Amino acid sequence: MKKIGILFGMENTFPQAFIDRVNEKIAAEGIKDMMAEAVLIDTVEQGKSDEYAVIIDRISQDVPFYRAFLKNAAITGTAVINNPFWWSADEKFFNNALAEKVGVPVPKTFILPTSQRPPDTSETSFRNMKFPFNWEKMFDTVGFPAYMKPHDGGGWKSVYRVENPEDLWQKHGETEHLVMMLQEEINFKEYFRCYVLGTDNVHIMQYEPRNPHHLRYVLDGEPVDQKILDLVHEYCIRLNKALGYDFNTVEFAVKDGVPYAIDFCNPAPDADINSVGAENFEWIVENAANMAIEKAKQYKKGQMNLTWGSFVKDQIIAEKPAEEKITVKKAVKKVAAKKAIVKKASVKKVAEKKEVVKSVSPKKEVVKKATVKKSVAKTKSVKK
Numbered sequence: 436m437k438k439i440g441i442l443f444g445m446e447n448t449f450p451q452a453f454i455d456r457v458n459e460k461i462a463a464e465g466i467k468d469m470m471a472e473a474v475l476i477d478t479v480e481q482g483k484s485d486e487y488a489v490i491i492d493r494i495s496q497d498v499p500f501y502r503a504f505l506k507n508a509a510i511t512g513t514a515v516i517n518n519p520f521w522w523s524a525d526e527k528f529f530n531n532a533l534a535e536k537v538g539v540p541v542p543k544t545f546i547l548p549t550s551q552r553p554p555d556t557s558e559t560s561f562r563n564m565k566f567p568f569n570w571e572k573m574f575d576t577v578g579f580p581a582y583m584k585p586h587d588g589g590g591w592k593s594v595y596r597v598e599n600p601e602d603l604w605q606k607h608g609e610t611e612h613l614v615m616m617l618q619e620e621i622n623f624k625e626y627f628r629c630y631v632l633g634t635d636n637v638h639i640m641q642y643e644p645r646n647p648h649h650l651r652y653v654l655d656g657e658p659v660d661q662k663i664l665d666l667v668h669e670y671c672i673r674l675n676k677a678l679g680y681d682f683n684t685v686e687f688a689v690k691d692g693v694p695y696a697i698d699f700c701n702p703a704p705d706a707d708i709n710s711v712g713a714e715n716f717e718w719i720v721e722n723a724a725n726m727a728i729e730k731a732k733q734y735k736k737g738q739m740n741l742t743w744g745s746f747v748k749d750q751i752i753a754e755k756p757a758e759e760k761i762t763v764k765k766a767v768k769k770v771a772a773k774k775a776i777v778k779k780a781s782v783k784k785v786a787e788k789k790e791v792v793k794s795v796s797p798k799k800e801v802v803k804k805a806t807v808k809k810s811v812a813k814t815k816s817v818k819k
């Protein structure tokens with residue numbers, strides 16, 4: 436039985452709709468030995484969490500116990516959506532650097548030292564920091580107003596718009612142990628939030644973050660230039676390919692026709708019908724169900740079935756050809772060397788055989804001579 440599970444927290448609408456849709460599709464398509472359900476955990480033993488072929492993770496960012504459970508499930512072969520290892524490594528500041536690498540525009544961004552020292556550190560823990568810190572350079576590059584937000588955050592928590600250095604320092608003082616980013620403000624005309632499933636399935640939603648929460652997903656927005664939509668689509672795919680998320684949302688602020696990626700590390704994105712609206716909800720339920728069934732079909736027992744982005748894959752592949760070349764070269768040399776040895780050996784054998792023949796024949800001759808001698812002697816002695 437290939438089981439598809441969903442792991443979730445406080446959300447109320449998406450999980451059950453997802454389970455129902457997957458089971459309906461399984462029944463309609465007549466797929467045997469597959470079902471969807473809410474994940475149920477009673478124990479977690481190392482190397483033994485192999486009950487599910489696929490798990491959609493909607494909550495491990497808030498429950499470290501679940502993250503550990505999912506990594507354990509992944510090593511036993513569960514296709515965890517999204518990859519719990521990459522999610523653990525990932526954060527917004529690194530993502531911005533990666534976006535630059537893959538040619539997706541992002542606002543200019545710096546990270547700031549924390550307002551309070553991390554627990555169990557003292558002044559001497561910071562001897563690699565140059566004081567005074569170069570605030571001027573950051574302010575000149577980013578400008579004001581600017582955004583200040585956690586480098587590893589979500590759900591609009593501790594996101595500040597800062598007007599000037601004094602405002603920044605005052606708000607920075609509230610952030611305690613959070614590592615904050617200082618980011619150029621993109622004074623946008625259009626804003627988009629996009630569901631991105633895998634590397635080819637994008638659903639672009641017009642979004643107005645300046646509206647009250649329940650009115651942010653714009654229903655009858657102004658028509659948008661197709662060129663901008665095409666760029667947004669292209670950038671969504673580029674980012675998800677690099678990151679390797681199966682299920683993500685990517686946000687863009689568009690200024691002067693250029694979409695800047697603002698927030699694209701959302702592996703458990705909002706999918707509540709009450710905030711995304713009925714149409715977007717239908718899209719994500721239908722497409723997430725299709726993706727989960729596809730993953731379950733591709734699932735191979737006993738293998739790792741996770742998705743990795745090109746950032747990780749390229750590191751491995753980039754090293755492989757060099758290694759392979761060496762190995763191939765070595766292998767060719769080895770084969771050639773073996774052939775030479777074989778040749779030498781056979782030549783040697785032939786030579787040895789000849790030697791043997793040679794050495795045998797004289798011996799034979801000696802033996803022959805000796806026999807002749809003996810018989811002559813015999814004869815001689817007889818004669819005597």
Ligand SMILES: Nc1ncnc2c1ncn2[C@@H]1O[C@H](COP(=O)(O)OP(=O)(O)O)[C@@H](O)[C@H]1O
Nearest residue numbers: 542582588589590591592618619620621644698
């Ligand atoms: N650089 C920026 N320029 C303009 N608006 C921004 C910028 N960064 C964040 N915002 C606004 O703040 C909101 C929350 O920031 P975001 O980076 O999406 O954080 P979270 O991950 O908490 O959602 C965005 O939806 C956007 O409206």
Ligand SMILES: [Mg+2]
Nearest residue numbers: 590591686698
């Ligand atoms: Mg956001």
